[in-house]
Amino acid sequence: MMKTLFSLFLGLLIATAAAAQDTIRIDHAASHSMVPGAKVGDGYLVITNSGGEPDRLVAASSDRAKTVQLHQMTMANGIMTMRELKGGLAIPAGQTITLAPNYHLMFQDVAKPFRQGETIRAVLRFEKAGEITVDFAVGKIAGPLDDVGGDAGAMDHGAMNMPGMEGMDMSGPSPEEAIPETLKTMFERPDKPLTILPVVVRNVWAIAGWQQDGRGGRAMLKKGHHGWSVFLCSGDGIREAAALEKAGLSPDDARALAADLADAEAKLDPKVLATFASFEGTVMMAGEAGDAGQGGHEGHGQ
Structure with a gap:
């Protein structure tokens, strides 16, 4: 009897995790190629939560980097600063979040610089959806990435709903x-x-x-x-x-x-x-x- 209950409980957990993962969709994952000798790469993507409950991107990892962090870019007095976003990124229910340009992943201590045309595999960990494997298409070395959103310059930044973004002008960077x-x-x-x-x-x-x-x-x-x-x-x-x-x-x-x-x-x-x-x-x-x-x-x- 106990064995049967344990099997049922385990099956329920697996089914719940699978259902949660089905609600998170990753699109347009892309990264810039890197200067030879550089140790830091970036990653951009679009995350859609089609479920009825919020989720949160809490961590990421990749075999191509020692660590992968979620970073936030801010401008103050004409100087840009980047810092790690502690606590992860909220993905509200029924919404799409675009990680560009103010939020992005940073691949730290990259041993082999990313080259245009290859793909970089990473694992994203969500609070409810669990781990999702994503392949980032490596584009040109700088500027907008056409792989992100089909045309990075045409992404709807106004649709973002991220902590700290309230009141920011997202019509495009100067x-x-x-x-x-x-x-x-x-x-x-x-x-x-x-x-x-x-x-x-x-x-x-x-x-x-x-x-x-x-x-x-x-x-x-x-x-x-x-x-x-x-x-x-x-x-x-x-x-x-x-x-x-x-x-x-x-x-x-x-x-x-x-x-x-x-x-x-x-x-x-x-x-x-x-x-x-x-x-x-x-x-x-x-x-x-x-x-x-x-x-x-x-x-x-x-």
Whole structure:
């Protein structure tokens, strides 16, 4: 009799867990490819809870990373910061949550950088639905991922219902927000936070100053169909209009961007400018879909 009751109880538990898992659907899981030598990858996805009870994404893991964390991105005074979201992410009943751009998974201590075209398998653990295996399609190195939502630029951010998102303008990030996000996705590491300031923009071109672990430099970016991508990294080599013209800018854009950069950097501490100047030479980066960052910026600053 006890054996029969135990079997019935076990069967009920299995059936309940299966029913809960059926209510959670994962779509458009995607990740950026990584610069060679980088240790941190990202992950974006869309989670739909079709059940009648709320659930919560509480943990994630992958064989490709030592740990996988849920991170939140916030902007304050023009500087983007990322932090781990403790306590997991609520998935309300009957709603769809899109993890982009302010929330995303971070694959930490990646031994083999993600390459465009491959898939990264991860296991997501939900409070009620249990473990769900997800394959992330690896796209280009920076900018929106077409795999997420079919067109990341067209995702309905207004439909998000996430803690801390109330009152935020989700009409789309400005260049001053999107450019730091692009650079942090490519270069930031948990033990080496990246500071991006200033950011100056002229039409489809931009220059951003960066500081990391006592080093620094300037990155020139270009906006394409899939958002901002890094065109080159340098130090003082891209401060002057003549150098910007040689890089491909029109004379008018080169003069305007150089003037805007000079105005923005005039407000910075001379010590910060010295870190920008410490980047030696110029590192050309590939286009949006290419093998960007073969040299990267780490190791060039003195």
